Amino acid sequence: MTDDHGLAINLDATLSKSEQKRVQILHAAIELFCQQGFSNTSMDEVAKHAEVSKQTVYSHFGSKDDLFVASIESKCVVHQLTENLLVDATQPELVLTVFAQQFGEMIVSEEAIRVFTTCVAQSDTHPEVSELFYNAGPKHILNLVKEYLVKVNQHGKYYFENPHDSAVRLSLMLFGELRMRLELGLSTADILPKRQAYLKETALMFLRAHQV
Numbered sequence: 491m492t493d494d495h496g497l498a499i500n501l502d503a504t505l506s507k508s509e510q511k512r513v514q515i516l517h518a519a520i521e522l523f524c525q526q527g528f529s530n531t532s533m534d535e536v537a538k539h540a541e542v543s544k545q546t547v548y549s550h551f552g553s554k555d556d557l558f559v560a561s562i563e564s565k566c567v568v569h570q571l572t573e574n575l576l577v578d579a580t581q582p583e584l585v586l587t588v589f590a591q592q593f594g595e596m597i598v599s600e601e602a603i604r605v606f607t608t609c610v611a612q613s614d615t616h617p618e619v620s621e622l623f624y625n626a627g628p629k630h631i632l633n634l635v636k637e638y639l640v641k642v643n644q645h646g647k648y649y650f651e652n653p654h655d656s657a658v659r660l661s662l663m664l665f666g667e668l669r670m671r672l673e674l675g676l677s678t679a680d681i682l683p684k685r686q687a688y689l690k691e692t693a694l695m696f697l698r699a700h701q702v
Contacts (some may be wrong), residue, residue, distance in 0.1 A: 510551045519561045521603050524604040526560055527612055528619040555622060562605070562626035576634050579641035582697060584646060586660070590693035591686065593631065593693065594664050598685075603672055632657045637641040648700045656679060 518540035522531040533554055537544040551557035571592055578585055596602055611621045635657035639650045650656040665689055671678050 495543055508550075511540070511542050511546055513556070514542060515547055515550055516561055516564050519557050520565070520601060520605075523558060523561060524601055524608070526620075527608040528554070529612060529616050533557070545676075554562070558619070558622055559626040560621060562671070563630070565596060565599075565601060571631055571634070573634055573637075576638035577643055579638065582638075582642045583694065584588070586693040586697060589635070589689050590660075590689040592662055593661065594666075594685065595690040596666060598668050598672055603669075607673065628661075632661060635660060647702060648697060649702050656696075660696050663696065664689060 515536060518529070519536050522535055522539055531554070535545055536557065537547045546671050547557070551560060571589075575589055575592065576585060605623065606659055609623045610637070613620045632654065636653045639653035642648050643650055643653070666685075668678055668681055668685055668688075673680070
């Protein structure tokens with residue numbers, strides 16, 4: 491199966507037919523939400539794009555809201571931004587460096603930027619879509635980081651007085667100049683080679699600022 495850009499969608503052969511259809515639906519939904527926005531995408535279109543029946547779409551996702559949230563969450567999973575990434579509180583240098591790389595990759599992906607800009611463009615007429623996006627993506631990740639920092643506090647090497655605010659600061663620093671340029675449609679050729687170094691140094695600088 492391919493998407494509208496001719497890219498192959500790899501379906502894991504170990505998945506059941508039902509799980510494979512779920513993956514197809516998510517791929518189709520992300521593609522359409524990015525292209526058309528939430529309000530202009532129908533469940534009929536998603537079904538057609540995914541090459542499944544409308545009934546199949548509804549059997550996996552009870553509503554378009556549920557499908558949108560699952561689409562955002564699936565991108566976090568693809569980039570390994572789950573609770574499984576932020577586990578070992580004894581090695582925050584390693585864990586947060588990996589988080590910075592995974593999060594830094596996701597936030598500059600074409601899909602992330604297109605969904606974000608679409609939500610902003612429709613925020614006046616469809617504020618509920620922005621709220622769905624925020625809860626499924628940014629808020630979810632901020633909570634993961636906050637809970638991890640609380641665990642790091644218990645080991646005494648670093649101290650975060652307000653873990654939530656610290657999670658916000660780290661996340662926003664990781665956006666960097668690259669995300670700003672991409673949102674504005676500007677050239678990024680000169681800063682792309684330095685992106686990984688920037689992400690690593692940002693994570694380590696963040697920790698140094700909170701060292702006991």
